[in-house]
Amino acid sequence: MSDIFVPGPVIAPRRRRSQLNWLLTVLPAFPLMLLVLRLWYLSRQDLPTMLLLVQYINPLGMVSALFITLSWAVPAVILTLRVLGGILLVSKPEDAGRSPISIAALRMPDWVVLIAIMIAAFTWQLRLLPTLELMIVAVLGLTAVQRLxxxxxxxRWITLGVPILTGALVLIFVWPGVVAAVRGGDYGTALMLAVPPLLGPLFTGPVPARWARLVTHWPAVGAALALPIVIGVTFLRAPVLPSSAIEVGPAGEPAREVIRGQLIAVDDTSTTMLQPGGEVIFIPNGEVQSKTLCPEPVNPPESAVAVRGWAVEESVLEWIAPTRKVTEIDPRCLGRPRDRAGE
Structure with missing residues (x-):
């Protein structure tokens, strides 16, 4: 007889273990589903075009785009599980073996949490770093309560003194940005900068046992439902093909037209381009006069607030890494042939 019909306290752990095994089986398929959906979205829901993209697009390029676009999500998941699971562990220890988030927090190695903190410190935007500080002091405090x-x-120093001192230092650093955000009417940014440093002492200790599952499981469920949607929308907009412009015309004559789009492939006979509307164009190589890469359009920032010269929408990596500044746009990227008067 199946374990489902056998009475006894051992059923629930086995059933939960089975559900966890199913989750671990399905989870690796999520990135693959994202890659397929990205190609389907890029082909404008046209199956032959999608099959052509599958044939020519390098999987490494797709994986690289996925990693760069969604590098912020991995530490967010790890740290959220560690904090919520830690709160449940210290608030209601008898649920340690019955809650998935408490099991995940209990079995999570410290080096995984450390790597997640380092990745988040470099990839999260400045306006999210106060939240990262809150998670760090929460992990330290909860770990001390569990093990020390x-x-x-x-x-008291670990669970109260360190969060208060660290929050005060962070608040001093971001205070000019808070003032600028309030003066500019950007109250959302002001709250994201000012509120997390004040909440550190509330996340380093237990909550009442009767409220423990409510304040941990429901936020975890909400995050689990929202995160795939946010990740999907973000990645579906990420570029996976280079934007290019090609001058087309007979050899030795002025260019007849400029074709703009995303370069799919170049073979011995033709150059394959994907236009913004989803049409695929095959250009004979004998008619290709010149090619150029076009910069991706830069979206205007959502917030003009900066903290001590550091824009709140920039991460540490974006702030310190060298970037290519486009000072002049190639006329081919605007749909105009080059001026050959000086050639």
Whole structure:
């Protein structure tokens, strides 16, 4: 007889283990589904065009675009599980073996949390770094409560003193940005900068046992439902093919037209382009006069707030890494042939 019909306290752990196995089986398929959906979206829901893209697009390029676009999501998942699971562990220890988030937090190695913090510090926007500081002090405090058996004064320092001191330092650093955001009417940015440093002491200790599952499971469920949608929408807009412009015309004559789109492939006979409307054009190589890469359009920033010269929408990596500045747009990217008067 199946375990489902056998009475006894052992059923629930086995059923939960089975559900966890199913989750671990389905989870690796999510990135593959994202890649397929990206090609389907790029082909404008046309199956022959999607099959052509599958034939020519390098999978490594797709994976690279997925990693660069969604590098912020992995540490967000790890740190959220560690904080919510840690709160449940210290608030209701008897649920340690019955809650998926408490099991994940209990079995999560410290080095995984450390790597997640380092990735988040470099890839999260400045306006999210106060939230990262909140998660760091919460992990430190919860870990001390779970594992450290120290004097009361040391526990108070770890769970109260460190969060208060760290939050004060972060608040001092971001205060000019808070003032600028309030003056500019950007209250959402002001809250994201000012509120997390004040909440550190609330996340380093237990909550009432009767509220433990409510304040941990429901946020985890909400995040689990929202995160795939946010990741999907973000990745579906990420570029996976180079934007190009090609001058077309008979050899030795002025260019007849400029074709703009995304370069799919170049073979011995033709150059394949995907136009913005989803049409695929095959250009004979004998008619290709010149090619150029076109910069991706830069969306205007959602917030003009900066903290000590650091824009709130920039990550540490974007702030310190060298970038290519486009000072002049090639006329071919605007649909006009080059001026050959000086050639």
């Amino acid at each position: 058996r120290a004097e009361p004064w040391l526990m």
